[in-house]
Amino acid sequence: MPRACPQHRRELRSVARSGCAALVLACALALAAPLPVSAQVDGPEQGFATLVADRLYLDGPHRLIAEGNVEALSGQTRMRATRIIYDRQSGALQIEGPLTLREGDRVLVLADAAEMHDGFRRGLIRSARVILDQQLQIAAHQVERVDDRFTQMNSVIASACEICEETQTPLWEVRASRVVHDQQEQQIYFENAQFRLFGLPVAYLPRLRVPDPGLDRATGWLSPRFSLDTGHGVGLRAPYFIAISHDKDLTLTPFLASKGSRALELRYRQAFATGMLELGGLVARDSIRPGSTRAMGYTRGEFVLGRGYELSFNLIKVSDRQLLEDYDRSEAQLASDITLERVRRDERIRLQALQFRSLRLVDNNRELPNQIGQAVYERRFDMPGLGGVAGLRFEVHSHSRRRPLAADVKSVARFSADLDWRRDAILPAGVVGTLGVNLGVDHFAISPGSTAFAKSTTRVVPTAMAELRWPLVRATSGGAVHVVEPVAQVIWGRDRVDALPNDISSMPELDEGNLFSHSRFAARDQREMGLRANLGLSWTRHDPQGWSGTLTLGRIWRKTDLGQFSPQSALAGRRSDWLLVSSLDTDQGLTLSNRALFNSDFRLTRNALELDWSTPDYSISTTYMHIRPDLAENRPAKAAEWSLDGSRALDEYWTASVNWRYDIARNRAARVGAGLTFENECLRMQMEVERRFASAITAGDTTSFGLSIDVLGVGGNPSRARRGCSGG
Structure with a gap:
């Protein structure tokens, strides 16, 4: 150099x-x-x-x-x-x-x-x-x-x-x-x-x-989980993850327990350029059902097809009703479906096959309409000459049960066609006026025929609607904005009710979402008939301090009681129950809503209260529900329940949680649980204990305790942001 x-x-x-x-x-x-x-x-x-x-x-x-x-x-x-x-x-x-x-x-x-x-x-x-x-x-x-x-x-x-x-x-x-x-x-x-x-x-x-x-x-190996419950005793789950390739993996989870339970759970996942596929299942032999092999299998997938179509499916099968409950997968109902759908701005196409299976001990699946197939085509377009928006809807629906009921109805097939039109206009003084019509045509094929229902029936239901809304806005000197809106809606329909089986729309509701609608039924196997008026008044306040509140009051008046609703329903009679809905939202994380139904004597018939409050240090979610008896809805006694889920940060690392459901009507607890979580930059530890009491799904009381420990900071299990020392 x-x-x-x-x-x-x-x-x-x-x-x-x-x-x-x-x-x-x-x-x-x-x-x-x-x-x-x-x-x-x-x-x-x-x-x-x-x-x-x-x-x-x-x-x-x-x-x-x-x-x-x-x-x-x-x-x-x-x-x-x-x-x-x-x-x-x-x-x-x-x-x-x-x-x-x-x-x-x-x-x-x-x-x-x-x-x-x-x-x-x-x-x-x-x-x-x-x-x-x-x-x-x-x-x-x-x-x-x-x-x-x-x-x-x-x-x-x-x-x-x-x-x-x-x-x-x-x-x-x-x-x-x-x-x-x-x-x-x-x-x-x-x-x-x-x-x-x-x-x-x-x-x-x-x-x-x-x-x-x-x-x-x-x-x-993934993080193991220890458990202790009345059904299995002391148990250990140790998942083993296998990365087969960049687009597929397999997880095997053996489960061993002191009372003799031996189970293997598996999950296979694969990603494709146009979707994903997941296969899973569980095979077990335990002391809960000695001498028998219990199993569960499922498959889920979502794929994007050509021309805007999407295919999804979710199929599940279990060997007995209590399997999911015994292995921490509590469900009241199993639903399998295969769906092909395309949704565009003014068009929707949907093809679907479904199968339901109830896990409630009181239900007989042979008598339930649990096999369903349906196809729906909907299109919206501007109406030439008349203005406004028109809609066209076609539906093919069928359902069946394995064992017919007392009326000998085993299966029902239905074709429905709807043509509707609606136009809004601003009238003097800021009133919003609306006109609308609807024409519904339904054809039923009932098998086998019976004395209660005709084997084949065609029903034509025309309706016409007129509606007025008058939104009024007032701003106070303090910056608060009040909005008051009275609504009056009149619907005309024919007074004749056809004798048809009601398998899908057996539990109609009255709430703020359907107060101003043509029909309160969930499906077109039933359509609301007669001349009726839907009246309501709403008030909303927006406060500059960051909170807002709403209040809605409404009721339905009918010219004639056609007996479409059970006597205990809130929609029964010439006058429905009063609907009162209130809500409160604040910028402090508090949300409070209440929906109440009461009759002309101001007796409460149904109430649902929900409160959610979330802050950086704690969160609370609680609901209260009260429903009066209704034999048509398979509820012979009053139902009332209070549930709560809450968590509280004890300090920087420890969080306590509690949850319960209390059956007020029976004056007994349905579920009680508590948990404790520790998490810092390198370790997460969760402990939880839960007591479940006998219900419509489980025959006896069960108690379970769970413990899981996750080592953070390695292998795709990231630690949260460091906030300080954590020494032992």
């Missing part, structure tokens, strides 16, 4: 005096040949590194020395140190610390000293601390970079926990004699590993492999 000329020495001294000493090696060709550095550098200077220092000088023909706030860059690698000595002849970098080495956003190395070769691709780092993805910390006596792929560490302590000055013991740690980090496969291999909790050894593993924090999917 030639000596620097006097002119170059003067330039170096000038740069050193300025305190910014930036030397781009591409500009240092006058001093030396190019340095052999990482080929990751892009642009015209590919193959060169950048060096910045307070003082830079040559020490002999082969040594370049940088001192004071030294920073070296090569590709995505950035190093800061106190002093760097570069030997051109050997290509070595001697680095004196404390030094900081960053590789992109994923790897951070802190060390006392290092020797690097080939542009940081090979080297030896002493007394190092490696931080992966700002989560997993690895302290090692010595770190050796073998090449771009492997990094070896000796005498290692690894943890994702913060270590405080008060205590040097993390909540968990892994100690090993040797660790190899494979950056290409994103795996970390431990040799002679010892796992410790609170500083105490709990497990020794000659070989241990864990994914690094940047890997989302890797084959291996």
